[in-house]
Amino acid sequence: MTAEHHEAAALQHNQAAALQHNQAGKVTATIYDIARLAGVNPSTVSRALNKPGRVSTRTRKLVEAAAVELNYQVNPMARALLTGRTGTLGLIVADITNPTFFNVIRGAESTTVSRHYTLILAESSESAATELTAARRMMPTVDGLILASPRMGDEDIRTLAREKPVVVINREVEGVSCVTPDVEKGISQAIRSLAANGHKNLAFIAGPPQSWMSARRWEGVKAACEWSGIRSLCFESNEPTVEGGRLLARDIRASGATAVMAYNDLLAIGLMQELQAAGVAVPDRLSVVGFDDIFGADFTTPPLTTIRSPLRECGALAAVRMLDLVNGVPEASGTLRAETELILRGSSGRLLAG
Amino acid sequence: MTAEHHEAAALQHNQAAALQHNQAGKVTATIYDIARLAGVNPSTVSRALNKPGRVSTRTRKLVEAAAVELNYQVNPMARALLTGRTGTLGLIVADITNPTFFNVIRGAESTTVSRHYTLILAESSESAATELTAARRMMPTVDGLILASPRMGDEDIRTLAREKPVVVINREVEGVSCVTPDVEKGISQAIRSLAANGHKNLAFIAGPPQSWMSARRWEGVKAACEWSGIRSLCFESNEPTVEGGRLLARDIRASGATAVMAYNDLLAIGLMQELQAAGVAVPDRLSVVGFDDIFGADFTTPPLTTIRSPLRECGALAAVRMLDLVNGVPEASGTLRAETELILRGSSGRLLAG
């Protein structure tokens, strides 16, 4: 009888006793089960599985065989309890109802799983208080937190960032890693395009007053307009939705503007719908430009010209940055920027003569 | 000095020693810290926090004050390790890129957090193997698993369901809790509407061959057509996307059908775009009806008539059912149905004479 035969026999013999039933009555193998089956110490099992190389080939094989045999799965909780690392990233978005965030979620989810981490999702319903609660709830469970368009104050964010790595999307917070679309390129492309089509008066529809992004966009638009010799005017929206855009159609028509840029695509689409309902041709009478290039922006007639925010990329970048932070990569700090670009479609163009 | 004063003094005195630094150098209070600060035993802290009533009012107040003082958060892992319950639900969607699942995610997320649970998100990229891997990865961490439009085989799903509660959305699996939109009502409304507008020939565009839902929808359409005396014809799509819809425009025109129902809105929208590009008026020459009522279905011109799937409700129902299962509610089994309904918009109507 060879050594292998001995081992095989031992395996077989131990197997019956090796399966434990947890409280739900299901079989869940632990490293103890493996240890018993393989005839080694539990700590050796742990080593064999986690740092092969610090264990003899023979032992490793034995342990691996037993692990497969028992369909072993590590218990992440037990591991986390000791190591403090959970293999989990938290993502909190401001509004899960807003299609803008879906690309962020996608981006984050993809890179998270591709790096063998797990993503936990929560939402703040646009409330700073809810957001902070969600964050606090998540903290013990995650290795780091990604905040997409957070509504809480800078100081709260920094406090969180002191406890665990935090990456912010769509906003810049001093002292915290951030990922933001760089609005400048897209905006200047858009304004240049409008100027080239002879527009002289532009209306900007702002987003929520507390939105960092909205402020940046208006600044960018104002600056680009100045540069191009276009007069710009800012309108406040009630809410950054299709309905909010609709409500502004009347004021905008009255303003004498021949081109409109909206804080986001939803506003732009609502505006366009209402304009068309009122018989105002787009872009013949009024050019409309949105922001973000959300899903469905090209479903409209005419399809919406918009400045694309690489939201998916932002989600992905944030996750990458997060994992760098978690794994102590030294260079991981400061703000990451992702380019925006003009997507020229049918809703903007030359003013029809007359 | 009153007793309160004594306590206050004691609190203050102990506080300095009470904060522990974990390995990351951050402060994280444990029940030990609270115990020290409140001057009681850790087990008493646990009781005071979890089962107030089994502890004196005085002790409870003391402990609660200390907990607030230290900004204590339970460590879900430690709790889970002992109790086997993680307070976490897993959700796996077939394709995070597909807007159809947005609403499922929203529904599940909302009810999950409102019940003080946490949601973990993963995606299978339409692959049965990836799906199973994701599920296995999640199992140890979650109290239950929600599968939205799963691609893996029935047997795999049942195996998972034997280990922990599983709820399936958009598909029916024998022996597993399911939540499905009931297509019948919406379909019969749609077909009746088309029949009332004089349509006699209908084309159905099918979805992925392996999709349970696609099969159900085609069955439903076929039956309703028969009942209404409409001839129905089924077309295969390459992929259930806008592009997939575009590719079918030619064949559908050639088929002589005057009305089209698509497996989903994406196909319907693509078809409509291509028809219009080819100068075929919708609905004057061809009526188009979609399925699901995804975000953006009303952005098109004409806005898309569609059969709304209550996907958000399905997500929510699945989460509720899941929590019932997790908490051992006895009646929680069998299939839950959510009604579909026709959303009549501009893309369907009477055929233009001539």
Place this chain on the structure above:
DNA sequence: TTGTAGGCGTTATCAG
């Protein structure tokens, strides 16, 4: 009512 002690599954440390 409160304290004591043991254990959940894993990993790290220290002997051997």
Place this chain on the structure above:
DNA sequence: CTGATAACGCCTACAA
């Protein structure tokens, strides 16, 4: 290279 042991934070009999 491998084994024993302690610890992570919490909960729950059981004892006081």
